[in-house]
Amino acid sequence: MASPFIELNVGGRVIKVTNPDKVYFPDIGATKRELVEYYVSVGEGALRALKDRPTYLKRHPDGVQSEAIYQKRIPPRHPDWLETVTIRFPSGRTADALRVTEVAAIAYCANLGTIDFHPWPTRADDVEHPDxxxxxxxxxxxxxxxxxxxxxxxxxxxxxxxxxxxxxxxxxxxxxxxxxxxxxxxxxxxxxxxxxxxxxxxxxxxxxxxxxxxxxxxxxxxxxxxxxxxxxxxTIASAYSVRARPYAPVSTPVTWQELADVNPRDFDIRTVPPRFAELGDVHKEIDDxxxxxxxxxxxxxxxxxxxxxxxPNYPKMPGEPKRVQPSKARPSGADDEAG
Structure with missing residues (x-):
């Protein structure tokens, strides 16, 4: 009988992984446990990309073949050590989003079925000015x-x-x-x-x-x-985010030298951890x-x-041109001619 859960020690915190044997990525048979363990294995790099940023979660609780839940607000029930940050949407409304401060937070969210992490380009101490x-x-x-x-x-x-x-x-x-x-x-x-x-x-x-x-x-x-x-x-998927595809590809940092002949299909949930163990985070200088x-x-x-x-979901912005598909736009002066 499959285990109903396992427990992982992540930075001194115990992260429970429920239904660890559930297959999340059918093309390669990768499980939910592998997803959580993947994020722990690249934790230093993933945390660098997410640290102190308001972060949205793209969740697939039943694997990539299930419908995505794009979650902007932190789940109401969460551990008290999980941090939040208040953000403001274009509409003016506000919400409390996840603020990633440690690898355990990433692992916890992966157990919720989070496959992609989508951070804001700002930090929690100043959410109005992108860095x-x-x-x-x-x-x-x-x-x-x-x-x-x-x-x-x-x-x-x-x-x-x-x-x-x-x-x-x-x-x-x-x-x-x-x-x-x-x-x-x-x-x-x-x-x-x-x-x-x-x-x-x-x-x-x-x-x-x-x-x-x-x-x-x-x-x-x-x-x-x-x-x-x-x-x-x-937002866009962060560095080291797994993508919701049946073959479990990963948004992988590369050097400019590597980019010259890299094949993106070479990077997935199973190949990136050994690469990371060998090279570390090739974007480690990004904050320098x-x-x-x-x-x-x-x-x-x-x-x-x-x-x-x-x-299209944004309110009309100052100085923005007419927001209408060119093939559907009325010719200039059409209203006058119709009158």
Whole structure:
């Protein structure tokens, strides 16, 4: 008979793992126990990516084939040592989100069926000023990881010219994320504007490969640089997050040298722990220096196109262009003609 639970010692805390033999990832037969033990094995790196950040949980309590529960608020019943932080949504409403302060918190949430961890780009002591610029490279239909890789090196060229250091990781699916530590001097709006400035510069240099078009019908077979991942309340899977796929891929930090020929399918819940044991966290220097985004804001300010659309669930933002799909937009003056 399968054990109803096991107990793990994680940093001096006892974490109960219920239904440890339940298969969570059917393609490789990986269990819930393996998920929790995975996060403990890469705990130093996972904690570096999540430490003191408001964090959302993407839970699949019955494995990846079950419907996801995207949880922004911390579960009402939780250990008293689990910490929280109050955040404000674009609507103005507030909520208490998980604040990750130790590896045991990650293991506890993994036992709740959390597969992906989605942190804010801010720290708990100042949730209004991001310390991370997130560059999300999203291959569109007709493109693949190789196209995202080529785009990443175009981004690297721009960052190098600005004297900024980016840290790349696989998204765990087809894309690439590049994180840049930034000084905590700017609002979400300004950081998003800096992301637009960077994305437009990469698009200017590589119009054959990249696009900043928000509307899918305008993107074509290119890599979309998703500037909106820097808007308030938008998150991406953290470094070392497992992704909810049957083969248990992992969003894995890599060096720029590795990125040149890496295959994202090589990184999963079983291959990343031995890699981590050998190499440690290859992004361990990410907090060593924070950069100014002033050059990116200058690029944004000089561009006559101004702002770009926000996601559809956001209230209308100051300076935002008309938020309507181009193919559905009325021609200018249509209302007058109809009258």
């Amino acid at each position: 991370e610029l997130r560059i999300d490279l999203d291959p569109q239909p007709g493109t693949d990881f190789d196209d995202a890789r080529e785009t990443a090196f175009a981004v690297l060229e721009v960052l190098d010219e600005l004297g900024m250091r980016g840290f790349p990781k696989t998204s765990g699916t087809r894309g690439i994320h590049i994180n840049v530590r930034i000084e905590r001097r700017w609002s979400f709006t300004e950081v998003r504007q800096s992301a637009i400035g960077l994305a437009r510069e990469v698009e200017r240099r590589r119009p054959d490969l990249t696009t900043t078009a928000w509307w899918k019908e305008e993107r074509g077979e290119k890599v979309f640089i998703d500037y909106n991942q820097n808007a308030r309340d938008r 220096r924070a950069f100014s985004i002033e050059p990116l804001l200058e690029w944004y300010a000089k561009d006559e196109r101004g702002d770009m659309p926000y996601p």
